[in-house]
Amino acid sequence: MAHLIKLEKYFKANDLNVHLDKTKVIVFSKSGRIPKGLNFACDNKNIEVIKQYTYLGVPFYSSTSFALTAKNFKEKGIRALTAIWKIFLKGKVEEWTSHQALFNSIVTATALYASHIWGLKHMALIEQVQSRFIKRLLQLRTNTASYLLRLETGNVTLEFQIIKKAIKFIQKIENESNDRYAKICWLELLKQKRNPKTGNWAFLLADLLQKRLGNIEMNTVIQQWKTYEPVYKQALYLEDIASINASLKNNFLRNNYEPFTAQKYLRSNLTLPTIRILAQLRINNGYFYYQENSFDFHEDINCTICNSTETQDRIHILKKCSVHRNARLELIKEIPELEDWNLEQLCHGMNLMSREKFIAIYHFITYILRYRHFLANLENNIN
Numbered sequence: 001m002a003h004l005i006k007l008e009k010y011f012k013a014n015d016l017n018v019h020l021d022k023t024k025v026i027v028f029s030k031s032g033r034i035p036k037g038l039n040f041a042c043d044n045k046n047i048e049v050i051k052q053y054t055y056l057g058v059p060f061y062s063s064t065s066f067a068l069t070a071k072n073f074k075e076k077g078i079r080a081l082t083a084i085w086k087i088f089l090k091g092k093v094e095e096w097t098s099h100q101a102l103f104n105s106i107v108t109a110t111a112l113y114a115s116h117i118w119g120l121k122h123m124a125l126i127e128q129v130q131s132r133f134i135k136r137l138l139q140l141r142t143n144t145a146s147y148l149l150r151l152e153t154g155n156v157t158l159e160f161q162i163i164k165k166a167i168k169f170i171q172k173i174e175n176e177s178n179d180r181y182a183k184i185c186w187l188e189l190l191k192q193k194r195n196p197k198t199g200n201w202a203f204l205l206a207d208l209l210q211k212r213l214g215n216i217e218m219n220t221v222i223q224q225w226k227t228y229e230p231v232y233k234q235a236l237y238l239e240d241i242a243s244i245n246a247s248l249k250n251n252f253l254r255n256n257y258e259p260f261t262a263q264k265y266l267r268s269n270l271t272l273p274t275i276r277i278l279a280q281l282r283i284n285n286g287y288f289y290y291q292e293n294s295f296d297f298h299e300d301i302n303c304t305i306c307n308s309t310e311t312q313d314r315i316h317i318l319k320k321c322s323v324h325r326n327a328r329l330e331l332i333k334e335i336p337e338l339e340d341w342n343l344e345q346l347c348h349g350m351n352l353m354s355r356e357k358f359i360a361i362y363h364f365i366t367y368i369l370r371y372r373h374f375l376a377n378l379e380n381n382i383n
């Protein structure tokens, strides 16, 4: 039995009445195991030893790993998104910027809470919150690449927010006197030898900074963060650009993306159903969801309705399929360029289109989807 005598004295000296029933002890160790027979007492009362404790909203585990903490916050973020989804769909929130602002405030308050402490090693897990949000909002397939979602919507990874919080945290600590616990810990971490197994917070931070900014002293980056902040953000954007350039499936979109700029159709004050169809046209690999039905336009299947030998890909249905000729003439006559465009040129051309043209494309695609749905039903009834 270990008596916490110093603590007892401290409480008495400061006239503090401690609720010992609510007080717990957590022993941090690499293995997370609690040695047998380990007991703590204060004021002759036994204090329970536990393996997990939620302190100021952050779950801590005796294993010192934040993996479960990160998982916990990711789930929290996703639950929060689900809870506000009704506002998005019923509450007339149609503006992309409003969706984005709502997402940012919710994710900051839930998934990113204290993330600069527990998140440095678990960025990938947290990024899923943003990817899920964009996929759900635009009704995109679950396997849509995250870098593509970010480029399309003008976002960078949530890593940027986490790093900003970490830098601000350290700037604050550095200004404190050397007897403050946070400062003592920080200076102690910096003194340690590098060992990837220890998960030293200072080294995790240094590694991330080096990965994005190159060989610059961490101290310099912290002191001159105003200068390095945009460089860091740019590095995240360039990483996504590198991914799209390397992608076989998506690199037809490679010249579409200005830094930190959502695609024009997202910024054109269109309704959610409209931006969904346009997003699907561009980045959903030939799949559409419309009025609770799904449609896939494979590049390896011949068109099933026009008897041509052409594959029924997006370009075939948009500009070639003879069955939709009349609708095409009527609905997208304002886009004469479409005649000469392939999918790459169409996506690129969408950077310059007017709101009216976006609406025209939406009407034409949804007309095709309704038509094809009607035909499929007809066939089912005959068989």
Ligand SMILES: [Zn+2]
Pocket: 303, 304, 305, 306, 307, 308, 312, 316, 320, 321, 322, 323
């Ligand atoms: Zn056809």
